[in-house]
Amino acid sequence: xxxxxxxxxxxxxxxxxxxxxxxxxxxxxxxxxxxxxxxxxxxxxxxxxxxxxxxxxxxxxxxxxxxxxxxxxxxxxxxxxxxxxxxxxxxxxxxxxxxxxxxxxxxxxxx
Amino acid sequence: xxxxxxxxxxxxxxxxxxxxxxxxxxxxxxxxxxxxxxxxxxxxxxxxxxxxxxxxxxxxxxxxxxxxxxxxxxxxxxxxxxxxxxxxxxxxxxxxxxxxxxxxxxxxxxxxxxxxxxxxxxxxxxxxxxxxxxxxxxxxxxxxxxxxxxxxxxxxxxxxxxxxxxxxxxxxxxxxxxxxxxxxxxxxxxxxxxxxxxxxxxxxxxxxxxxxxxxxxxxxxxxxxxxxxxxxxxxxxxxxxxxxxxxxxxxxxxxxxxxxxxxxxxxxxxxxxxxxxxxxxxxxxxxxxxxxxxxxxxxxxxxxxxxxxxxxxxxxxxxxxxxx
Numbered sequence: 001x002x003x004x005x006x007x008x009x010x011x012x013x014x015x016x017x018x019x020x021x022x023x024x025x026x027x028x029x030x031x032x033x034x035x036x037x038x039x040x041x042x043x044x045x046x047x048x049x050x051x052x053x054x055x056x057x058x059x060x061x062x063x064x065x066x067x068x069x070x071x072x073x074x075x076x077x078x079x080x081x082x083x084x085x086x087x088x089x090x091x092x093x094x095x096x097x098x099x100x101x102x103x104x105x106x107x108x109x110x111x
Numbered sequence: 112x113x114x115x116x117x118x119x120x121x122x123x124x125x126x127x128x129x130x131x132x133x134x135x136x137x138x139x140x141x142x143x144x145x146x147x148x149x150x151x152x153x154x155x156x157x158x159x160x161x162x163x164x165x166x167x168x169x170x171x172x173x174x175x176x177x178x179x180x181x182x183x184x185x186x187x188x189x190x191x192x193x194x195x196x197x198x199x200x201x202x203x204x205x206x207x208x209x210x211x212x213x214x215x216x217x218x219x220x221x222x223x224x225x226x227x228x229x230x231x232x233x234x235x236x237x238x239x240x241x242x243x244x245x246x247x248x249x250x251x252x253x254x255x256x257x258x259x260x261x262x263x264x265x266x267x268x269x270x271x272x273x274x275x276x277x278x279x280x281x282x283x284x285x286x287x288x289x290x291x292x293x294x295x296x297x298x299x300x301x302x303x304x305x306x307x308x309x310x311x312x313x314x315x316x317x318x319x320x321x322x323x324x325x326x327x328x329x330x331x332x333x334x335x336x337x338x339x340x341x342x343x344x345x346x347x348x349x350x351x352x353x354x355x356x357x358x359x360x361x362x363x364x365x366x367x368x369x370x371x372x373x374x375x376x377x378x379x380x381x382x383x384x385x386x387x388x389x390x391x392x393x394x395x396x397x398x399x400x401x402x403x404x405x406x407x408x409x410x411x412x413x414x415x416x417x418x419x420x421x422x423x424x425x426x427x428x429x430x431x432x433x434x435x
């Protein structure tokens with residue numbers, strides 16, 4: 001039962017991660033600071049999930065990246081791309097509509 | 112940071128070659144930043160246990176590398192049989208097994224049809240493939256079932272020592288490999304003058320059998336030896352890092368292209384490479400040489416295609432998004 005619950009929770013979070021990452025990357029970050037920024041906002045993501053996700057979003061053209069030296073160390077900085085901005089806008093609209101619907105549905109559920 | 116390097120090495124071994132360096136560099140940066148943050152928090156250097164804890168939380172190298180390969184692919188029939196972490200490894204292993212089997216079956220079928228003149232049906236030829244697919248899939252389903260128990264039970268402190276993945280540079284092993292290559296090339300270059308090197312005592316029968324090679328043979332043989340020598344020089348330059356690796360790969364690809372032209376010409380001229388008043392001897396020699404040329408060209412095509420694909424993929428990786 002616990003395993004099933006964990007899987008359901010994972011599935012629930014999976015779709016939100018992309019939205020959270022795209023939104024957070026309106027400002028430039030490298031992998032570790034992005035993870036910290038998300039965690040500070042209450043969204044903990046495993047490193048082994050986040051870093052490959054960044055690559056995937058870059059391949060899809062939603063993010064851009066560049067290697068740059070900071071604090072005497074080369075880091076790969078990611079940022080929302082020009083193509084990513086309208087996608088983020090549409091995803092946010094979709095999320096809000098979904099949130100409203102779910103809110104109405106869940107009002108009936110007693111926890 | 113020795114443990115970190117061992118961890119990164121374990122991940123690197125399972126990553127696609129073209130993106131390996133880039134991904135590892137990024138992982139190193141992120142993990143070092145995390146470790147330094149923790150050190151700052153504690154006000155002291157991390158102990159081995161604390162380093163191991165960070166790496167353990169980062170994940171098993173096999174699963175971490177798997178996530179960089181293909182996104183969200185898995186095998187499912189109603190329920191998930193092989194998850195996305197193991198699926199890329201399953202696909203690679205299955206591809207390798209089937210590829211090797213198909214090559215072996217093709218060669219065996221070719222040899223059988225030549226020697227026994229027996230017709231081999233496609234169904235009979237391909238019969239082992241479904242069994243291999245089923246067995247490999249079952250093994251991976253079992254691994255996937257127990258992956259949490261197997262893959263999560265690991266300790267970063269037990270990871271093997273890191274060695275350079277690219278094996279570049281004048282190491283004893285690389286120098287020995289280059290020497291073997293040189294000896295092989297010299298052997299091939301000297302064989303026409305001393306057939307004994309290839310045929311052993313059988314070379315004594317050559318004059319009696321009056322075997323004659325076709326007239327253009329010295330040109331083709333010379334071209335093959337020249338290409339091997341050029342490859343040798345190239346490897347020598349790469350070994351001592353006198354040539355940028357990327358440029359060396361382009362030159363190597365050009366040499367392979369020339370090699371393919373030579374191979375294609377040999378195939379077109381085949382199988383009449385030698386003549387002899389003794390028909391059976393000529394037939395046997397021609398068929399053997401033809402099979403050798405077919406196998407050599409097939410291997411060459413495969414290597415050239417792999418190299419070309421890797422070069423294109425590397426270039427793709429180096430371009431900024433939007434220019435792909």
